[in-house]
Amino acid sequence: xxxxxxxxxxxxxxxxxxxxxxxxxxxxxxxxxxxxxxxxxxxxxxxxxxxxxxxxxxxxxxxxxxxxxxxxxxxxxxxxxxxxxxxxxxxxxxxxxxxxxxxxxxxxxxxxxxxxxxxxxxxxxxxxxxxxxxxxxxxxxxxxxxxxxxxxxxxxxxxxxxxxxxxxxxxxxxxxxxxxxxxxxxxxxxxxxxxxxxxxxxxxxxxxxxxxxxxxxxxxxxxxxxxxxxxxxxxxxxxxxxxxxxxxxxxxxxxxxxxxxxxxxxxxxxxxxxxxxxxxxxxxxxxxxxxxxxxxxxxxxxxxxxxxxxxxxxxxxxxxxxxxxxxxxxxxxxxxxxxxxxxxxxxxxxxxxxxxxxxxxxxxxxxxxxxxxxxxxxxxxxxxxxxxxxxxxxxxxxxxxxxxxxxxxxxxxx
Amino acid sequence: xxxxxxxxxxxxxxxxxxxxxxxxxxxxxxxxxxxxxxxxxxxxxxxxxxxxxxxxxxxxxxxxxxxxxxxxxxxxxxxxxxxxxxxxxxxxxxxxxxxxxxxxxxxxxxxxxxxxxxxxxxxxxxxxxxxxxxxxxxxxxxxxxxxxxxxxxxxxxxxxxxxxxxxxxxxxxxxxxxxxxxxxxxxxxxxxxxxxxxxxxxxxxxxxxxxxxxxxxxxxxxxxxxxxxxxxxxxxxxxxxxxxxxxxxxxxxxxxxxxxxxxxxxxxxxxxxxxxxxxxxxxxxxxxxxxxxxxxxxxxxxxxxxxxxxxxxxxxxxxxxxxxxxxxxxxxxxxxxxxxxxxxxxxxxxxxxxxxxxxxxxxxxxxxxxxxxxxxxxxxxxxxxxxxxxxxxxxxxxxxxxxxxxxxxxxxxx
Numbered sequence: 100x101x102x103x104x105x106x107x108x109x110x111x112x113x114x115x116x117x118x119x120x121x122x123x124x125x126x127x128x129x130x131x132x133x134x135x136x137x138x139x140x141x142x143x144x145x146x147x148x149x150x151x152x153x154x155x156x157x158x159x160x161x162x163x164x165x166x167x168x169x170x171x172x173x174x175x176x177x178x179x180x181x182x183x184x185x186x187x188x189x190x191x192x193x194x195x196x197x198x199x200x201x202x203x204x205x206x207x208x209x210x211x212x213x214x215x216x217x218x219x220x221x222x223x224x225x226x227x228x229x230x231x232x233x234x235x236x237x238x239x240x241x242x243x244x245x246x247x248x249x250x251x252x253x254x255x256x257x258x259x260x261x262x263x264x265x266x267x268x269x270x271x272x273x274x275x276x277x278x279x280x281x282x283x284x285x286x287x288x289x290x291x292x293x294x295x296x297x298x299x300x301x302x303x304x305x306x307x308x309x310x311x312x313x314x315x316x317x318x319x320x321x322x323x324x325x326x327x328x329x330x331x332x333x334x335x336x337x338x339x340x341x342x343x344x345x346x347x348x349x350x351x352x353x354x355x356x357x358x359x360x361x362x363x364x365x366x367x368x369x370x371x372x373x374x375x376x377x378x379x380x381x382x383x384x385x386x387x388x389x390x391x392x393x394x395x396x397x398x399x400x401x402x403x404x405x406x407x408x409x410x411x412x413x414x415x416x417x418x419x420x421x422x423x424x425x426x427x428x429x430x431x432x433x434x435x436x437x438x439x440x441x442x443x444x445x446x447x448x449x450x451x452x453x454x455x456x457x458x459x460x461x462x463x464x465x466x467x468x469x470x471x472x473x474x475x476x477x478x479x480x481x482x483x484x485x486x487x488x489x490x491x492x493x494x495x496x497x498x499x500x501x502x503x504x505x506x507x508x509x510x511x512x513x
Numbered sequence: 514x515x516x517x518x519x520x521x522x523x524x525x526x527x528x529x530x531x532x533x534x535x536x537x538x539x540x541x542x543x544x545x546x547x548x549x550x551x552x553x554x555x556x557x558x559x560x561x562x563x564x565x566x567x568x569x570x571x572x573x574x575x576x577x578x579x580x581x582x583x584x585x586x587x588x589x590x591x592x593x594x595x596x597x598x599x600x601x602x603x604x605x606x607x608x609x610x611x612x613x614x615x616x617x618x619x620x621x622x623x624x625x626x627x628x629x630x631x632x633x634x635x636x637x638x639x640x641x642x643x644x645x646x647x648x649x650x651x652x653x654x655x656x657x658x659x660x661x662x663x664x665x666x667x668x669x670x671x672x673x674x675x676x677x678x679x680x681x682x683x684x685x686x687x688x689x690x691x692x693x694x695x696x697x698x699x700x701x702x703x704x705x706x707x708x709x710x711x712x713x714x715x716x717x718x719x720x721x722x723x724x725x726x727x728x729x730x731x732x733x734x735x736x737x738x739x740x741x742x743x744x745x746x747x748x749x750x751x752x753x754x755x756x757x758x759x760x761x762x763x764x765x766x767x768x769x770x771x772x773x774x775x776x777x778x779x780x781x782x783x784x785x786x787x788x789x790x791x792x793x794x795x796x797x798x799x800x801x802x803x804x805x806x807x808x809x810x811x812x813x814x815x816x817x818x819x820x821x822x823x824x825x826x827x828x829x830x831x832x833x834x835x836x837x838x839x840x841x842x843x844x845x846x847x848x849x850x851x852x853x854x855x856x857x858x859x860x861x862x863x864x865x866x867x868x869x870x871x872x873x874x875x876x877x878x879x880x881x882x883x884x885x886x887x888x889x890x891x892x893x894x895x896x897x898x899x900x901x902x903x904x905x906x907x908x909x910x911x912x913x914x915x916x917x918x919x920x921x922x923x924x925x926x927x
Binding site: 254257259 | 665668669670671672673674675676728771
């Protein structure tokens with residue numbers, strides 16, 4: 100990690116903090132390449148932002164998405180709500196979010212640290228290497244964390260990184276006659292089983308379309324005509340909206356990007372180092388929880404700091420104990436959604452289940468809560484949401500069986 | 514990896530090879546600390562040794578083990594054969610094996626390499642760092658492979674390392690009146706559910722006892738009296754054989770050692786680097802296949818080199834394609850045996866299943882082959898053995914159900 104702007108900051112709890120960032124200052128940089136353009140913000144992320152008084156600032160620049168909008172091959176569009184009428188997720192701009200957070204030094208509210216003792220070499224291929232002396236190091240340095248590399252040298256550190264066979268590529272759908280080209284308050288999905296496209300709205304009335312496809316398939320396409328062919332075949336309604344020429348050009352701008360899932364345990368070394376966010380638990384983007392889980396890490400850490408009187412020796416093991424199972428649950432759920440979003444979402448059964456879940460939730464609002472609701476609109480611990488979901492599934496199946504038995508008894512129908 | 518004895522060797526296929534080894538020359542060193550003392554050699558390992566004309570040399574210094582010998586808490590001893598009467602595994606001395614292999618440069622038969630281009634920094638904490646220029650690098654550098662660290666920087670490299678909660682500790686059981694203190698041609702097991710002890714015979718008529726126990730439990734024991742207590746309670750028959758004083762002393766000689774399971778994919782980078790052995794697939798020691806799988810890697814690689822005319826560009830991707838699923842299968846099976854050996858082996862059901870499997874194998878020798886036999890006494894690809902085992906289990910269950918149905922029909926018994 101090349102040090103671009105180490106900053107000395109004294110914050111909230113009286114710790115002295117130094118921030119190291121390998122990318123250039125996003126507030127001054129023009130183009131940020133190779134990262135997704137927009138992110139889904141939901142309850143957990145908002146709670147963390149609220150905690151530092153920044154919720155409104157971010158939310159006001161986000162676009163509510165109340166439902167998925169499924170685009171079938173024939174061009175039919177069917178909405179599937181995310182939750183109740185007043186529940187939505189927000190499409191927020193990554194660049195703007197980063198700018199605001201850097202300005203407010205949000206991340207610092209958890210990095211309550213004096214930088215003095217613990218030695219961690221920070222470097223990047225091509226960058227200079229820096230030796231940092233600190234009492235305490237927080238590694239919030241993403242899926243390819245440099246800080247985490249030190250963890251790998253410790254005994255009994257469990258670690259896994261798994262790449263999925265799919266890559267992703269972003270394309271822009273411009274405004275149409277000055278307006279959004281598609282209904283703006285939706286997360287648009289074109290599920291095509293082995294691959295899919297999604298589109299999220301931006302403040303400038305464009306949509307960012309993301310194509311998810313196996314790398315093998317990306318590799319096969321080498322000419323503009325082949326790109327057009329692919330889109331005409333699978334996403335015909337999107338072709339005029341993105342534009343044939345733009346498609347042929349933009350497809351070759353950047354190679355498809357890889358997606359990695361990272362699990363590890365524990366998240367700390369002694370009382371001197373802790374991992375948070377993607378560094379601790381990178382996930383595939385299919386549950387829209389990556390940023391939210393990372394922000395919630397901060398909240399959980401802050402809550403433990405309060406409970407345990409800012410004693411790092413007690414907070415760190417507790418943070419690992421509490422947070423590891425939750426993070427692993429959402430990493431697994433994101434992987435599960437990787438299949439659900441591109442394949443199941445297409446099926447009648449899926450839509451029936453979503454409606455059944457919502458109906459049962461309406462009947463028994465505190466007993467039967469849809470998984471998506473628990474994950475997205477509450478702070479139910481992720482691993483509890485997962486456990487509860489399994490339990491609810493059993494109940495639903497029992498209900499269905501009971502229903503079949505009654506039908507059979509009353510009407511002789513199986 | 515500190516270079517202790519780089520050696521220039523011209524071997525078999527005419528490649529020029531340099532060997533780097535971080536440990537001091539085992540042929541000159543006195544004590545090798547922190548590694549298990551003996552290893553189980555079986556068919557796959559022997560086939561590799563045979564290929565380089567070293568089988569007899571190693572086998573002649575090994576001690577055949579024809580069966581497990583289960584020690585119950587009451588002191589009862591029950592043998593469970595590994596296979597047919599003439600099938601056995603061998604307890605071999607790690608130090609002697611290493612010496613012989615170093616002398617014969619066995620590992621080199623696969624490292625058919627000229628050392629020229631590919632840059633790999635080799636270093637160990639505390640050791641000097643060496644930059645090696647080579648056309649081709651083979652990383653056979655163990656579970657904590659330095660070469661593998663370079664793989665982690667590649668995109669789309671899948672990797673996992675998992676530590677089990679158990680540690681292990683080795684203790685020596687001396688000869689009794691100049692003879693083996695226990696029957697020598699067995700692998701002795703004291704299964705105690707959450708933990709266990711095993712003992713393997715050595716040429717000098719000692720046994721090496723290995724205690725497997727959760728680290729938590731190891732940590733609780735801090736005095737000689739507590740050690741004695743543990744052994745009196747769980748391994749009473751072993752106490753007089755190891756000796757109370759030796760137990761109290763030797764337990765504190767070295768801390769319990771960790772055990773790690775490593776999976777990764779692919780095993781190669783381009784046409785210039787490949788991982789083999791524990792570097793590619795470290796496994797917990799409970800199937801006795803770690804060394805055998807590593808040696809078989811060499812055989813598989815050599816077979817591919819012959820098939821593909823020593824073309825590294827073709828051999829390397831094929832090696833990954835063929836070997837990854839097999840290695841992952843045996844890593845999983847070793848983890849499964851981690852439970853089977855200390856818990857199931859204790860149960861009547863386990864012994865009944867072993868006998869049933871052997872009986873079915875006797876009736877249908879080519880259709881129903883016990884998993885242990887496929888893994889240990891054949892070169893059936895590991896992942897095929899695993900698949901076949903699942904299939905055979907289904908058959909066995911069907912047979913049992915059929916049997917129950919017949920019983921019910923004929924005698925009215927369920």
